[in-house]
Amino acid sequence: MKKVLEGLDEQSIPDGLMGFSTHDDCAIYPLPDGSKLIQTVDFFTPIVDDPFEFGRIAASNSLSDIYAMGGKPLFALNIACFPSDELPLEVLTEILNGGISIAKEAGIPILGGHTVKDKEPKYGLVVSGIVEDGKALKNSTAKPGDVLILTKPIGTGIISTAIKRDKAPSDMIQTAIEIMAQLNLRASTSMEGISISACTDVTGFGLLGHLSEMCKNSNVSATLEFNSVPFIEGVFELAQNGIIPGGTKKNLNFVQDDIDFSDILIDYQKLMLADAQTSGGLLISVPLAHSQELIAKLKDNHALAYSIIGQVYNPSDKLIYVN
Numbered sequence: 479m480k481k482v483l484e485g486l487d488e489q490s491i492p493d494g495l496m497g498f499s500t501h502d503d504c505a506i507y508p509l510p511d512g513s514k515l516i517q518t519v520d521f522f523t524p525i526v527d528d529p530f531e532f533g534r535i536a537a538s539n540s541l542s543d544i545y546a547m548g549g550k551p552l553f554a555l556n557i558a559c560f561p562s563d564e565l566p567l568e569v570l571t572e573i574l575n576g577g578i579s580i581a582k583e584a585g586i587p588i589l590g591g592h593t594v595k596d597k598e599p600k601y602g603l604v605v606s607g608i609v610e611d612g613k614a615l616k617n618s619t620a621k622p623g624d625v626l627i628l629t630k631p632i633g634t635g636i637i638s639t640a641i642k643r644d645k646a647p648s649d650m651i652q653t654a655i656e657i658m659a660q661l662n663l664r665a666s667t668s669m670e671g672i673s674i675s676a677c678t679d680v681t682g683f684g685l686l687g688h689l690s691e692m693c694k695n696s697n698v699s700a701t702l703e704f705n706s707v708p709f710i711e712g713v714f715e716l717a718q719n720g721i722i723p724g725g726t727k728k729n730l731n732f733v734q735d736d737i738d739f740s741d742i743l744i745d746y747q748k749l750m751l752a753d754a755q756t757s758g759g760l761l762i763s764v765p766l767a768h769s770q771e772l773i774a775k776l777k778d779n780h781a782l783a784y785s786i787i788g789q790v791y792n793p794s795d796k797l798i799y800v801n
């Protein structure tokens with residue numbers, strides 16, 4: 479992807495607008511009143527069999543970047559691909575209804591969209607949102623002295639692979655669906671009024687990938703405590719049995735040189751930390767002094783996790799030290 483972006487023709491982008499260059503996932507456009515319009519798009523192929531649940535997961539994932547920036551979504555548009563010659567149109571209706579159910583939870587309307595015929599179904603949203611002047615959170619402003627908090631347990635990539643190989647029990651599938659479909663709204667609301675240093679959402683590059691981006695962009699290093707990282711129940715056993723997605727292995731390869739792993743960690747545990755997530759939680763870097771307040775609010779708002787998983791330090795040889 480980076481190669482593709484590097485090959486693009488140069489555009490002259492006025493000051494104050496943010497796009498690809500910062501590697502944040504949202505575009506930012508300043509409005510005359512000082513607030514900022516933020517816009518993001520995401521769509522992908524089904525990861526679960528149930529079309530309604532797929533729609534919920536894809537919609538929740540699409541909204542995630544807005545919440546990671548501390549913004550509020552305003553409205554969305556559907557973007558879909560569908561094999562209308564091979565599958566009944568009711569399936570598409572179900573997918574779109576899953577999206578509507580999540581949009582309702584987010585308190586926004588879906589105002590339109592576009593579908594094209596394609597061999598494999600794909601679905602997601604284009605989301606427009608707003609963030610108050612000076613309140614946009616970035617992944618590039620983590621500070622030494624911060625602690626790192628993760629708001630959803632890890633392991634949806636490993637479980638998705640287990641589903642494909644028929645190795646996931648139905649209660650585990652249901653748990654993973656509920657985790658992926660949950661909006662990062664609760665976590666985002668919890669950050670309101672607390673001085674947060676930096677925030678990002680954990681998605682395809684996995685916890686290690688997104689944390690190393692945060693460290694690199696912020697010019698800091700971090701520690702990560704393996705035993706403090708929340709994992710979905712059953713993920714340990716799956717990983718131990720070699721059920722690891724290709725993307726997760728690539729993630730680990732990609733970041734390995736920037737990470738110092740403690741000798742006690744076994745290879746499958748490293749892979750668990752690199753697991754490619756779909757609609758993962760927020761990774762929040764917050765000054766130690768404000769961390770208990772944030773954790774209390776995450777608890778009150780029923781976030782799926784609120785564990786302190788590591789700490790931020792001055793830049794060192796490696797970006798991340800895993801204990």
Ligand code: CO
Binds near residue numbers: 519
């Ligand atoms: Co994204």
Ligand code: CO
Binds near residue numbers: 503542681
């Ligand atoms: Co993101």
